[in-house]
Amino acid sequence: MVRLVMILLGVDYLRTRWRSLRIIGWLSALLGVVIFIDALDNALYFPITPFAILLLLEGLCTLAVAWTGMGGQRTLRYVKGFAFSFAAALILAGHHHGHFILSMIFGMLFLADGLLQIVSARVVRYRTWRLAIIGGSLEIALAIFFFQPFPTHYVGTVPYCLGLGLMFGGWNLILLSTRARRLASNPAVAADDAAAHAASAPAAPAQTAARAASPGRPTTLEWDGPPAADEAALTVHVWTPVGSAKSEARRQPIVDRYIAAVDRHGVISTGHAALESPEGIYISLYPGVEIDRSPDDFTRLLRATSENDVPGVFQPDYPTESKAWCPSTVQVRIRNYDPVRLRRFWETYRQDTTYNLTHRNCSSSVSRALEAALEGASARVWGNLGGWRPFLRVITTPELWVAAQLRKRAATMAWTPGLTLDYARALSMLADPRPSGWVRMARLAVRRMMRSRQQWREEARNATVAQAGERGVAPGAVRDSGVSDA
Template sequence: MVQIALLLFGAEFVRTKSKYLWFIGLLWGTLGALVFFDGLDGQLYFPLKTFGFLLMIESIVTLSVASSGAGAQKAVLYFKGVTFLFCALVIVINQKYSNLLLSVMFGFSFFIIGLFVGVSAWVVRYPRWQLNIFYGLVQMFFAFFLFIHNQAAVSFFLGFLMAGSGLNCLFTAGRARRIRHASSVFQLIQPQGTLGHREWTLEESAALAALAEKQTGLSGNMLIVHIWTPEGSAEHTPVSRPVINRYIAAVDEDGVISTGHAALEVPSLLYISLYPAEDIDRSPSEFFRVLKATQDNDVKGSFQPSYETEAADWCHSDRQVIFTNYNIASLSAFWQIYSRHEIYNLTYRNCSSSVAYALEAALEGVLSSRSKSWAHTLKIFFMPELWIASQVRKRALMMAWTPGLVMDYARALSAVVHPVALPWSQRMPWKWRYSHQQGRAGK
């Protein structure tokens, strides 16, 4: 989450404020450890009931204003409100049984996520995949810990997350020290081998950083993230597998696999859509082999010329996420360098990862004006959409970018970059209807 926030705030913010990351990371991690150990001695000091009521108030406010959200914001607000309300009700109803139920819920969630991360890392074999397997084992171990110690589920859950985010903040602070006057935040947060199985050269880094420092924004043009979902792009009706069809691939009745597609467009300026130059064998017998993100699975790639050409040859995208505030200089610099390497890898350098990295380059520094005030800076850090974006990005980097993950990532970032104009107090249903009626009366 911190890495995405620093990207949106830009290089100038990192140069002047990165020193505070050490203090924040150390303080937050220490508080997380204290909250975690508070539940071990049997005498819980954590105000569980108070936390539950505060969580309930937050969820009710969120659900009240969700209907007034625009596009992606509406879905994110409803998701947050329903999730928080359910957890709040479980906490408030009965403290003894709430701990038991929450420990089971959190435990199964961590176990499933940890197992999925470990298996995915073993199958895909990203660089440093062993570290991801270790991270998955840590999550599974914590799941068993919650099953056995259910006397303070909320304390253990919050403490574990806070300690982990504190360590991540310290790691980010260490990387932020590398930034200099002409450096780009985008390069600091990119995974190893964004350009393929190699690192950025000094010349490429200098070219990217020089253009990324230019003025942000572009009037009269939108940035559009196009998504062809696996279900929407399948030739025949796919077998109903909701989560798998959304985030991995859809299989139709004939056994043909559809992974969907993603592209990024700035009309009349650039179009980023990466395909393999020749079709990859995606039959069930070969699918697990080509999933490995190893260099022997690299094939020659091909960038499509325009959205119109691609839609005419195939079909129109069934989902779009639109940005009006973005850094065209940083995006153009990224594209000039990225397009030189026509390499395609089904999991390591595919259409979805190309769009995700291009979108991150396009959003560098777009919130720099809001970072001038500490109040606005803290407000952005506490936006639930920023947390959702970080979770989606984390899952994608541990496994692989897919069109479904790119769609969720773009929607969450859109909600951060283009927030609802009115504050929550002005977007209650009764005030919303009243202002709408007043507006119609004035016409």
């Protein structure tokens, strides 16, 4: 999550606030340690009932405004609302059963995530796979801690989780402050040392043109929906595995959404992803020679090692690619992006055409380009408000947690078209923020009241005209008789 916050807010914004971030991080970590230690004995001082009531109110309020969301935003709000309400109900139920169920749920989540991280690291073998195995082992250890009843017989489950959350959150803030203090540029979007050199070199003509077209600070702080069809926006094209299969695919939930689809002939389809900008940049990396994706060789090809590198080729533009293959299945469009940073990234990235099925594929190329284009996007939107408002808006947006989890999963496994699609959708909600549920619901209520008032006026006018007709009065004389639109 640290890198994602650096991408959205930019190093320039965070560097001026690194001291405050470090203080908040240390306070959060120390508070988490205190709460965790307090839960280790039977004398629990943590106010668990008021906390559960606040959790329940948050869940119910989220459910009350969830219907105002759009697409994935609505689904995320419903999931959050039901999860908070269910957890609060279990806490308020008290006794042994509620705490036991919560402990089992948290334990299963840690266990599943840890096992998935270890298995994917062993299979893919990316550069830091050993560190990922250590992290997965720690998650399994936490799962065992939640499963066993010692030392509080599951009563301390909620303080455990809250304490761990504060500790990890504080540690992330400390890391964020340290990096923001020391760095002159954002490493989260830099491809390599050449990118940093290109940033300090004189601008090329194409970069100068892009800088001239670069949007300034947006005048709009919130948008009611995605960009219109005729509106200039960055577009992420995704060909899903099922949608790009040559023949009818065998439906396998989750697998054919995020990994690959298998058609009735046994041919594997992994889908595709590309990025297109109004300035003429089109990023679509494809292997120069067709890779044999038969089930027998597919496991070997998953390793992100140099022996699986093949020559790649960048497609010229979307019309050419869609005509040669098929139109993209889904598109995600984003208004608030920086064409200068995207151009800088593209000029460096396209120098290397190496393709690797898991380490450097179409989806990883699009995700990295998207991060480069969105660097500082949230600061550009909320920077007019000044102070800590941009930071608070980013960290309190649920899509940040979703995007961070998707990025972590892709980093420990591989970027796939399905992960890139969800990642782009989550980032679009952060770069082009939507109105909060309460604001949107208030707007809808006001519009409904205005429509009702207009309808009442029309009904009163029609009734007056009808009565005048029955009395033989000319309709044009109705207004003169004292009936008006006021």
